[in-house]
Amino acid sequence: MARQENSSTFEKKILSLKARIRYLIHRYEALTFIAALVVSYTFMEIAVLAIMMDYLTNALEVQNQRIAAIVTNLQDALSSLFFVVVSLISQTYTGSFTMITFCAAASIEGLMLLWTSTSPSAFGAVFAAIVFLGIGKSGQKLSENFLEYQLEEKMKTKKQGEEDGSTQDRNERSLGHTIFINIWLFAPLVVGYIITICLVFIFYDVTLEDLFRFAALLMGATNLLFLIGSLGYSRQELPVESDLSKIHRIFSTALGKLSSKYPTSPNSYYWKGYKQQHTYSRGEGVRLLPRVPRLFRWLDKAAIIKEEEEEKEDSRHDRESLETQERKKKICTVKDVRDVKSLVHMIYLGLTIFPYSLLMASGNTFFVAQASALTPVMNKKGNDISILFLIKAVATDMSNFTCFLISLAFRNKQKPRVTYVMFERKAATITRIGFGITCAVICGFIAWQVEIRRLSSKVDTTVALVPQFLLLGVTQGLVDGGLERLFDDHVAKSLSSFEDSFSELVVGGGKLLIIPSVLIFSGWIKETIDTSHLDRYYLMLAIMNAVLLLAFAYYSVTYAYKEVCPEDEKVTTEQRLDHAHQPDSENTYQENTPPFP
Numbered sequence: 001m002a003r004q005e006n007s008s009t010f011e012k013k014i015l016s017l018k019a020r021i022r023y024l025i026h027r028y029e030a031l032t033f034i035a036a037l038v039v040s041y042t043f044m045e046i047a048v049l050a051i052m053m054d055y056l057t058n059a060l061e062v063q064n065q066r067i068a069a070i071v072t073n074l075q076d077a078l079s080s081l082f083f084v085v086v087s088l089i090s091q092t093y094t095g096s097f098t099m100i101t102f103c104a105a106a107s108i109e110g111l112m113l114l115w116t117s118t119s120p121s122a123f124g125a126v127f128a129a130i131v132f133l134g135i136g137k138s139g140q141k142l143s144e145n146f147l148e149y150q151l152e153e154k155m156k157t158k159k160q161g162e163e164d165g166s167t168q169d170r171n172e173r174s175l176g177h178t179i180f181i182n183i184w185l186f187a188p189l190v191v192g193y194i195i196t197i198c199l200v201f202i203f204y205d206v207t208l209e210d211l212f213r214f215a216a217l218l219m220g221a222t223n224l225l226f227l228i229g230s231l232g233y234s235r236q237e238l239p240v241e242s243d244l245s246k247i248h249r250i251f252s253t254a255l256g257k258l259s260s261k262y263p264t265s266p267n268s269y270y271w272k273g274y275k276q277q278h279t280y281s282r283g284e285g286v287r288l289l290p291r292v293p294r295l296f297r298w299l300d301k302a303a304i305i306k307e308e309e310e311e312k313e314d315s316r317h318d319r320e321s322l323e324t325q326e327r328k329k330k331i332c333t334v335k336d337v338r339d340v341k342s343l344v345h346m347i348y349l350g351l352t353i354f355p356y357s358l359l360m361a362s363g364n365t366f367f368v369a370q371a372s373a374l375t376p377v378m379n380k381k382g383n384d385i386s387i388l389f390l391i392k393a394v395a396t397d398m399s400n401f402t403c404f405l406i407s408l409a410f411r412n413k414q415k416p417r418v419t420y421v422m423f424e425r426k427a428a429t430i431t432r433i434g435f436g437i438t439c440a441v442i443c444g445f446i447a448w449q450v451e452i453r454r455l456s457s458k459v460d461t462t463v464a465l466v467p468q469f470l471l472l473g474v475t476q477g478l479v480d481g482g483l484e485r486l487f488d489d490h491v492a493k494s495l496s497s498f499e500d501s502f503s504e505l506v507v508g509g510g511k512l513l514i515i516p517s518v519l520i521f522s523g524w525i526k527e528t529i530d531t532s533h534l535d536r537y538y539l540m541l542a543i544m545n546a547v548l549l550l551a552f553a554y555y556s557v558t559y560a561y562k563e564v565c566p567e568d569e570k571v572t573t574e575q576r577l578d579h580a581h582q583p584d585s586e587n588t589y590q591e592n593t594p595p596f597p
Contacts, residue, residue, distance in 0.1 A: 030150075030229040030231075030232025030233060031147065031150055031151065031154070031184070031229075031232075032229075033222075033225040033226050033228060033229030034143060034146060034147040034150060034226060034229065034233075035147060035184070035187065035188040035191075036188070036222040036225050036226070037100070037104060037143050037222045037223060037225070037226045038140070038143050038144055038147060038188035038189070038192075039188045039191045039192045039195070039222065040192075040215075040218045040219045040221075040222040040223075041107075041137075041139070041140040041143060041192075041219075042140075042188065042189055042191075042192025042193070042196075042393075043192045043195050043196055043215065043218060044107065044111070044137075044215050044219065045137070045140070045393070046192070046193075046196050046386060046389050046390055046393055047196050047199060047211060047215065047386055048111065048114070048211065048212065048215050049075075049133065049137065049364075050364070050368070050385060050386060050389035051368070051385050051386060052072050052075065052130075052364075053068055053069065053072045053364065053365050053368035053369060053372075054368050054369075054371070054372050054385055055126075055208065056068040056071055056072065056126070057369065057372060058372065064527045065369055065525070065526070065527055065528055065529055065532065066518050066519075066522075066525055066526070066527060068365070068369075069365040069366065069369075069514070069518055069525070070515050070518055071127070071130060072364060072365050073361050073364065073365060073511045073512075073514050073515055074130065074134075074515065075130040075131075075133060075134050076134075076361065076364060076508075076511045077134075077508050077511040077512045077515075078130075078131065078134030078135070079133075079134045079135075079137035079138055079508075080138075080504040080505065080507060080508025080511060081504075081508055082134055082135050082137075082138040083137075083138035083141060083142075083500070083501065083504045084244075084501045084504060084505060085138075086099050086102075086103060086135075086138045086139070086142065087099075087138075087142070087497075087500065087501050088242055088244050088501075090142065091238065091239060091242040091243070091497060092238070092242045092245070093238075095235075095236045095238060096142055096145065096146045096149070096236055097146070097230065097233065097236070099139070099142060100139050100142050100143050100146060100226070101223065101226070101227065102139075103135060103136050103137075103138055103139025103142065104136065104139055104219060104222075104223040104226065105136075105223070106132045106133075106135040106136035106139075107132070107133065107135075107136025107137070107139065107219050108136075108216055108219050108220050108223065109132045109136075110129045110130070110131075110132030110133035110134075110135075110136050111129075111133070111212055111215045111216035111219060112212075112216050113125045113126070113128050113129035113132060114126065114129045114133075114212040115209060115212035115213050115216055117129060118207075118208055118209040118212065141500050141504075144185065145500065147184070147185065147188075148181065148185060149234070149236065150233055150234055151180075151181045151184055151185075152181065153234035154234075155177050155180075155181070178408075179408070182401075182404060186397065186401065189393075189397055193390060193393065193394060195218075196386060196390055197390070199211070199214075199386075200379055200381075200383050200386050200387055200390070201379055204379050204380050204381035204383060205380075205381055206381075239497075243494075243495050243497055243498035243501075244498070244501070246336060246339070246340065246494075246495070247340055247343070247495075247498075249329055249332065249336075250299060250302050250332055250336060250337055250340040251299070251302075251340075252329070253302040253329060253330065253331065253332050254298055254299045254300075254301045254302035254332075254337075256330070257301040257302065257304060258298060258301065260301050260304050261285065262282075262283070262284070262285025262286065262287065262300065262301075262304075263285060263286055263304060263305075264284060264285060264286060265286060266279050266286055268286075268304060268305050269286075269288065269300075269303045269304060269305065269334050270303045270304075270305050270322055270326075270331050270332070270333055270334060271333070271334050272322075272326075272333045272334070272335070274333075274334060274335055278338075287300055288300045288303065288334060288337060288338060288341070289338070290338070290341055290342060290345075292341050292344040292345070293344070293348065296341065296344045299337055299340060299341055299344075300337060300341075302331070302332040302336075302337050303331065303332050303333060303334045303336075303337045304331075305322065305331065338492065339491075339492035339494045339495055340495075342490065342491045342492045342495070343491050343492075343495060343498075343502075345490060345555075346483075346486070346487055346490060346491060346502060348555055349483075349486070349552065349555060349556060350483075350502070350505075350506040350509075352548050352551045352552040352555060353433070353437060353479065353506070353548065353552060354506075354509060354510055354513065354548070355440070355510075355541060355544035355545045355548055356436075356437055356440050356475065356479055356510070356545060357506060357507045357508075357509060357510020357511065357513070358510045358513060358514055358517070358541055358544070359440050359443065359444060359472070359475070359510075359541050359545065360472070360475075360476060360507060360510060360511075361510050361511040361513075361514040362514065362537075362538075362541065363392070363469070363472045365514070366525075366529075366534055366537070366538075367388075367447070367465065367468065367469065367472070368385055369529045369534075370447075370450070370451065370454065370465060370529065370534070371384055371385050371388060371462050371465055372385070372529075373454065373529050373530065374454065374459070374460060374461055374462045374464070374465070375460050375461045375462070376461075376462055377461045377462060377463060378462060378463070384462040388462065388465055388466065388469045389469070391466060391469050391470055391473065392469045392470070392472050392473035392476075393473060394473065395469075395470050395471075395472075395473025395474050395477065396473040396474070396476045396477040396480075397477065398477070399473070399474050399476075399477025399478050399481070400477045400481045403432060403477075403478070403481060403482075407428075425485075425489050426486070426489050426490065429482050429485045429486045429489060430482075430486065430556045430557070432478050432481070432482040432485070433478065433479055433482035433483065433486065433552070433556075434549065434552065434553060434556075435478055436474070436475050436476075436477075436478025436479035436482060437475070437479065437545055437548075437549045437552060438549065439471050439474050439475040439478065440471075440475045440479070440542075440545045441542050441545045441546045441549065442471055442542075443468050443471035443472050443475060443542075444538050444539070444541045444542025444543075444545060445538075445539070445542045446467050446468045446471065447468045447534075447538040447541075447542075448535050448538040448539045448542060450464050450465065450467075450468060451534050451535040451538060452535045455530075455535065480503060480507070483502075483503055483506065484499055484500075484503060487499045487502060487503075521537060524536050524537045525537060
């Protein structure tokens with residue numbers, strides 16, 4: 001009898017699961033079209049863009065390693081810079097859908113030009129292809145963000161009907177939604193890896209012409225599916241002002257007031273309906289939190305109204321003139337200034353990890369040159385470069401997924417205060433980035449040793465490169481994901497959409513820096529890999545990462561960990577009336593954190 005009841009219960013669970021799957025397919029079928037586009041981008045990144053250095057050096061007979069490295073990194077840098085431009089346009093004018101379609105079309109054009117360039121008479125087409133692929137690659141992150149946004153919009157409808165219940169039930173449902181979204185985001189990457197594996201190990205006899213043609217057809221088909229699914233997408237609301245526009249407005253306004261003195265009272269700042277709090281005294285003036293290094297303290301001046309001796313008696317006329325000044329971008333609110341100041345610490349942290357971006361740029365160029373000089377043994381056709389980059393990509397995503405699982409393990413842990421939770425998350429994220437840079441140091445030392453052994457003919461197969469590609473992927477997953485998490489925790493929520501642009505600027509800066517590095521270190525990086533001394537270059541990268549790891553640890557623990565962007569609170573009607581009878585000294589909120597030197 002008990003067995004029959006257990007069997008009946010099991011059958012009910014199976015039927016419930018089947019019904020749930022049908023519901024998900026019906027409800028989220030439009031999202032599969034976005035996911036398909038992400039799949040094609042993943043395939044293009046691993047199977048096409050990863051072999052550009054080898055393609056330029058061998059297939060097109062560009063026998064100058066330095067030129068091939070410059071061109072390859074130029075394509076990567078253009079991709080990062082174009083992403084910032086495309087992201088700005090999508091936020092300000094068009095929305096993500098239009099720009100994703102534009103970037104996908106550019107990718108198709110670039111892949112078709114690569115396909116054309118396989119003909120000896122069409123050599124110049126590859127340089128036009130690099131420009132189009134640089135534009136098209138910027139649509140990959142946009143597509144992933146668009147997929148995440150559509151998933152969250154789908155989940156919102158469901159969440160509205162699940163507000164009832166205990167706090168524990170709501171937390172469990174929120175956890176389930178988080179896991180569900182991450183599975184959706186991870187699935188297209190897995191499919192892209194599977195297609196690459198099939199191409200490398202099953203259809204290993206394909207030529208470069210076949211590869212580029214297949215990639216162009218895949219991108220075209222998935223872009224068509226993306227367009228077909230447009231009727232099922234949720235509409236994105238464009239912000240009133242883009243993040244880059246806000247940052248430019250604050251900087252330009254503050255520059256116009258450099259000669260102004262800091263006020264001695266919080267009343268001389270433009271609060272615009274927010275409480276006069278979160279300030280600190282320095283010298284003879286009052287400054288705004290968060291504290292920033294001396295180079296950016298002048299940003300507070302963008303919110304200064306006027307000198308105290310110039311105050312007018314007619315406060316109503318004063319408010320009207322301030323609103324006019326704000327429209328003319330002559331003054332900014334305290335809240336906007338604070339939001340932009342919260343970004344300063346991330347800029348300094350980004351400068352401390354630029355050797356990491358140099359290592360990542362070297363992975364797309366000189367690591368590939370090493371693989372080209374060794375004997376391929378991983379498959380019959382010799383497509384070992386794609387396999388090595390597949391290993392790197394899997395290591396990157398597994399690092400991100402492992403960090404996500406670790407964060408879930410501590411999600412339900414009870415915390416005494418919200419502030420404690422924030423500091424704990426910051427500490428965990430800083431540790432994650434520090435461990436990632438440590439992996440970068442180890443990767444540089446391993447690449448140094450492998451290159452020494454290759455030059456002495458002690459290493460002759462591409463298997464020797466697996467550890468450094470594996471560590472390169474782990475480094476990317478830890479550092480890039482950590483930067484995104486730290487940006488979320490440290491920077492004001494109003495600038496959250498600037499997160500991806502900031503990451504691309506940090507990494508893209510390293511890709512641009514490697515171009516002058518190739519010219520500066522001409523004694524180490526020569527026309528061919530066998531006449532070069534890449535071992536010295538790798539050793540230099542390892543040492544630079546180790547030194548600036550100490551700088552990152554010092555700055556992040558001393559400043560970024562302690563400083564928090566305060567949340568401004570709006571003034572209620574009652575508080576506004578009480579405020580008129582209180583002295584200025586009661587409105588200044590003093591922090592106990594030590595000031596910057």
